[in-house]
Structure formats: structure tokens, C-alpha cells
């Protein structure tokens with residue numbers, strides 16, 4: 001069975017894996033869309049393979065793997081060539097720093113985006129709360145500090161930490177733009193990442209689709225709530 005990546009172009013973690021697949025040139029991996037808003041990932045067939053019911057998910061027929069961070073490490077270990085070694089170097093301290101940034105994306109940055117996504121998808125959010133915005137800006141501040149000594153998030157070259165973080169950032173900037181004066185390094189890093197072929201091809205449009213979609217859903221909810229109130 002050919003390998004399949006279940007993905008959605010708007011999904012930040014899916015985009016991170018898609019960018020890595022592009023960099024590694026893994027043409028044999030079929031990329032198949034699932035719509036998380038319609039909860040297509042809840043299909044019993046998919047749920048059996050990924051009880052977390054999240055996108056992305058890699059399916060190799062006799063082996064399944066969820067979570068973009070785990071998938072990226074697996075793909076690099078399996079298919080990385082010497083020219084890709086900088087993306088996830090073997091040096092244990094370098095790798096540990098990259099892992100820490102990946103965990104930051106998984107446990108903090110994306111979670112703060114998820115705090116907006118979850119109520120938006122179920123029609124409960126009309127606009128982002130002050131606390132939501134504050135938490136996102138606070139994460140930007142951490143990213144600015146990560147860049148204090150390096151051009152990229154974990155070193156002076158692009159690693160998988162940058163792929164992961166830029167995929168989440170591409171959605172977030174549409175909701176909470178980066179204040180260039182307060183976060184000059186983050187702003188520069190984001191501009192630099194956006195000049196890469198893989199961000200141009202995969203991440204920028206997917207991020208815009210995602211943030212535009214979230215804003216449209218919030219507007220929709222606001223409209224229906226106002227209509228309901230005016231009828232009372």
C-alpha cells in the first residue's frame with residue numbers, strides 16, 4: 001500500500017509536514033484531504049488508526065503515525081539525505097533545542113491558536129477575547145526571545161522547528177499581526193521564512209485560507225446571534 005498523508009491545506013500542523021515532504025522530495029506519499037470542520041477524521045476507519053482524531057496523520061498501511069512533530073522526525077530519520085542533516089542534526093544538544101521548540105509549538109503556540117479554533121468551529125465565538133489575544137502575544141514574546149541569539153528558532157539555519165512554528169504562525173498572523181516594533185526579530189524571521197519556496201508554495205496560502213475562514217465563521221456567528229437577539 002502506498003503511504004498516505006491525511007491533511008488539510010488550512011491545517012497548520014498538516015502544512016508543516018507538507019513542507020517537509022516538499023523539501024525531502026517524497027513524491028511517493030499520496031496527500032489526501034480530510035475536512036476537520038466536517039469532522040471527516042472521526043470516520044471509524046481513521047479513528048482506529050488515530051484515536052486523537054487529528055490532522056495530519058501518516059498511514060503506511062501497516063504503520064500509522066499522528067502528530068506533525070512526530071511525523072516530521074520520523075520522515076527525516078527515514079528519508080533524510082546528508083544534505084538534509086541541518087534540519088535535524090544528530091548532535092544531542094542541537095537536537096534537544098529543536099525538540100524543545102517543537103514541544104513549544106505543540107504545547108503552547110498551537111494550543112493558543114486551538115483556544116480560538118475550537119469555539120469558532122462550533123459557532124460559539126464572535127470575536128477573540130482579550131485573554132486569547134494576550135496569550136498569543138505572550139507566545140510571540142517567547143519566540144522573540146528564542147531569536148535573540150540565532151537567526152532561526154533553534155540555530156542559525158532552518159530546522160524542523162522553524163517549519164513547525166511558521167506553519168502555526170501563518171494562521172496566527174491573520175488573527176493577531178506581529179507588532180514589528182515590539183518583535184523585530186520575529187517579524188524578520190517570518191519575512192525570511194516566507195521567502196522560501198516551500199512557504200510560498202504551501203504555507204502562505206494555507207495560512208491565509210485558515211485565518212480568513214476563522215474570521216468568516218466568527219462574523220457568521222455574530223450575524224446569527226444579532227438576528228436572534230433582534231427577533232426577541
Ligand SMILES: N[C@@H](CCC(=O)N[C@@H](CS)C(=O)NCC(=O)O)C(=O)O
Pocket residue numbers: 010011012013014036041052053054055056066067068069106
Ligand atoms: N499536535 C497535533 C495537533 C493536530 C491538530 O489538532 N490538528 C487539528 C487540525 S489543524 C485537528 O485535527 N483538530 C481536530 C480535533 O482536535 O479534534 C499535531 O501537531 O499534529
